[in-house]
Amino acid sequence: QTVVTQDPSFSVSPGGTATLTCGLTSASVSSTHYPSWYQQTPGQTPRLLIYNTISRSSGVPGRFAGSLLGDRAALTITGALADDECDYYCALYMNNSFWVFGGGTKLTVL
Amino acid sequence: DVQVVESGGGLVKPGRSLRLSCAVSGFTFSDYNMNWVRQAPGKGLEWVASISTSGSFIHYADSVKGRFTISRDNAKKSLDLQMNNLRVEDTAVYYCARGSYVYAIKPPDYWGQGTLVTVSS
Numbered sequence: 001q002t003v004v005t006q007d008p009s010f011s012v013s014p015g016g017t018a019t020l021t022c023g024l025t026s027a028s029v030s031s032t033h034y035p036s037w038y039q040q041t042p043g044q045t046p047r048l049l050i051y052n053t054i055s056r057s058s059g060v061p062g063r064f065a066g067s068l069l070g071d072r073a074a075l076t077i078t079g080a081l082a083d084d085e086c087d088y089y090c091a092l093y094m095n096n097s098f099w100v101f102g103g104g105t106k107l108t109v110l
Numbered sequence: 111d112v113q114v115v116e117s118g119g120g121l122v123k124p125g126r127s128l129r130l131s132c133a134v135s136g137f138t139f140s141d142y143n144m145n146w147v148r149q150a151p152g153k154g155l156e157w158v159a160s161i162s163t164s165g166s167f168i169h170y171a172d173s174v175k176g177r178f179t180i181s182r183d184n185a186k187k188s189l190d191l192q193m194n195n196l197r198v199e200d201t202a203v204y205y206c207a208r209g210s211y212v213y214a215i216k217p218p219d220y221w222g223q224g225t226l227v228t229v230s231s
Contacts, residue, residue, distance in 0.1 A: 001172075036217040038155070045205065045221045046155060057219065089155050091217045098169040099145070099217055101155040 002026050004092050006102035012080045012109055020105045021072040022090030028071035033092040035073030037066060040104075041086040049088075050075060077107075085109040112136035112220045116206045119225030122196055130225060132189040132206030137220075140164075140184040143209030145218045146191045148202035148227075158204070159191065163212055174200075196229045203227075 003025045012018035022035060029035060037050040048057045050066035053073065063078045073092070077084055090102040118130040130146070146158040159170045159180040168180055179192040189206055203226050207218030 034215050034217070038217075040155075045223060048217060048219045051216050051219075087154075091155075091157075093215060093217070098160055098171075099157045101147075101157060104154040 002094065002100075004090060004100050004102040006088075006090055006105045008103065009106045009108065012077070012107065014080060014082065014109055016080050018077045018080055018084075018107060019069070020075045020077075020088055020090075020107070021069060022074070022092070022102050023072040024092070029068065029073045029092065031068065033073070033094070035066065035068070036091040036099075037064075037073075037075045038089040038091065039086060040089065046089065080107075080109050082109050112208065114206050114208065114220055114222035116204060116222045116225040119204065119227045121228045121230065123231055124196060124198055124229055126196055126229075127192070127194045128196060128227060130191040130193065130204055130206075130227070132191075132222060134187050134189070134206075134208070137208070139182075139187040141212055143212075144180075144182060144189045145207045145209050146178075146180060146189075147205045147207050147218060147221070148200075149205070149224070150199075150202040153202075156202070160209060161189070193227070196227075198229050201227060201229045 005023045038046040040046045054066045065076045087104045089104045091099045113135045145160045161180045177195045181190045203224035205224045206222045208220040210216035
């Protein structure tokens with residue numbers, strides 16, 4: 001069974017750059033997985049940030065960028081703000097049929 | 111504005127059934143695939159089921175296959191999730207989420223606020 005992997009936690013200094021990654025246990029992530037990223041603050045509904053690897057959802061600031069990094073998908077946050085401290089989930093489209101979420105990365109800004 | 115509103119959650123004993131519903135507005139429901147996604151308390155997101163625009167193509171997570179049934183009524187702009195033989199591990203907030211437009215591929219974008227399902231004896 002293929003699992004979508006994310007680092008459980010990541011720390012970044014205010015104003016710094018955070019690169020969160022998303023992988024697969026038994027394959028490389030590619031554009032055919034349509035990598036997507038969500039942001040979820042405590043008690044709130046997930047917000048779609050990035051879809052189709054690099055496309056930003058409406059209203060998402062340009063300091064959030066998606067990419068492929070080697071065999072993984074990546075979400076890069078530049079100029080990190082205190083408000084960016086929350087959970088980030090990646091989602092991959094599997095078997096051309098359904099979405100699978102990663103376990104999430106808790107981003108700390110300090 | 112797009113609105114997605116779930117209902118039907120509650121406390122249920124293991125082995126029992128529950129039916130969730132989702133009402134939408136602000137977009138042409140019949141043009142979009144739809145999804146159910148859940149989140150156990152303090153845990154991550156888990157995709158549960160998806161259904162195509164016409165209802166012809168349906169997919170389930172292995173964890174619910176054979177127990178849950180997703181369905182839609184395009185005339186009523188509603189999405190349902192029939193959950194049978196519920197287990198303690200099905201306890202979660204269940205989100206109804208809009209999927210991609212017809213044949214496009216896009217992850218769930220608009221989500222409801224969720225409805226809490228608690229399975230406990």
